[in-house]
Amino acid sequence: MVQDHGVSNRGFAYVTYMNSTLARKAMKELSSKVFLGTTVLSMELSIDNCRIFIGGLPVHKTKKEIWHQLIELYNVTNIVNVIVYKNYFNSSYNRGFVFLEFGTHEEASHFRAKFQDKLALFGRQVFVDWSIPVQEYDANVLENVKIIFLRGLSVSDASKWKFRQTLYELLDKTNIEKVYTHRDYAFVHFVSKQVAELSLGKLKDFYSGSQVEVMWANPPSKFSHRSFRQKASI
Template sequence: MADSGSCVPHGVEGAPNETALLKLIERTGYTMIQENGQRKYGGPPPGWQGVPPPRGCEVFVGKIPRDCYEDELVPVFENVGKIYELRLMMDFSGSNRGYCFVMYTNREDAKKAVKHLNNYQIRKGRYLGVCLSIDNCRLFVGGIPKNKTKEEILNEMKKVTEGVVDVIVYPSATDKSKNRGFAFVEYESHRAAAMARRKLIPGRIELWGHTIAVDWAEPEQEVDEDVMAKVFCSTSGSDFFSN
């Protein structure tokens, strides 16, 4: 909420379309708050119980007009299915940055959004680009002492980063009691993994007195040939950001 004691959420108060955003919040019952350069609608939606949706439920939306906001976007995307969360990237001027992420409650609705809303005309002559989000939640961490067990690595990663779900460790080919000097760390969300990657940049932190190497692990390939043919092969990534 705003610091002034107002009931208007932070990021909504003073927005050019404040009234329209408040009407959207009232109609849907979703929350909305701006932080870390993004305005988050939902996450979770009203009455949601249980864990967040699994990987594969999020779509990336590009080519959004810079003065187009949730009051225009939500009605379009909720027609496809129930929205769990919409994250609109914002700049300091109050305009959006031309893209957002929409997470649905299931993978089927995410695929429908790609099928039905890619090249959707949001305004006259303005067409959205929609594709499945590369929701990578896994980091590669190298430089780990080979005598550390999976449990020790998991506990250490939980100490220095947030949102750790699991670690994948491979035994040495020559000595099964030792690891290969690296591990894959799984996080609860792409955002959690991204924050951890930023924190673990070499030179900023050491584990067990060792300098570590950190990078994104290769995302798991869940190839949907129909989506690949219609979206990824026909549209370059840069086109998704253009206006």
């Protein structure tokens, strides 16, 4: 990244590789190497974030209404998807925020630069910033994941108890190490990857056609760490 009309740089650069495997290989080989005999290189993988967070929306507005307002008022026609999560206590409402998915990082970056602190929807000023990036993982990392994540569950205590009962009816209880539930989501820990894979299929079949999403839990990363989320919210 250059400055001063190309005379100097900002002390960092981005290098694009053909695929993630080559990028990780380069990072492993070049990290901590001395550059031009003077500077020790510090490297990490960059994520092309294509997702923008918008907060402060009226909770009764639908995905279609939010998308239409962006097109009608601001002629934003390059949005790929508007991601809306249902309200914890009323599934017909949203949670007061959405994520806008763009086709490229450049399109998302342009939207943020243009509308940060300048976007008003439904007669109110809304908050615009980057979403926490969606992390990509190596296949060998995912091979060790034996935790299933479910989202969209009912938030009542009775429903949480029923969810645990459903688990134990569908699956062998002895294969479940731990169940953690909070609000509308849950993490289910299994004794092995093989058991988790079989359980994932059964749970997807059971919740097919419902609002409940069933997927592999993401491994911990710097983006899921509390310190990063606190920094991102400032």
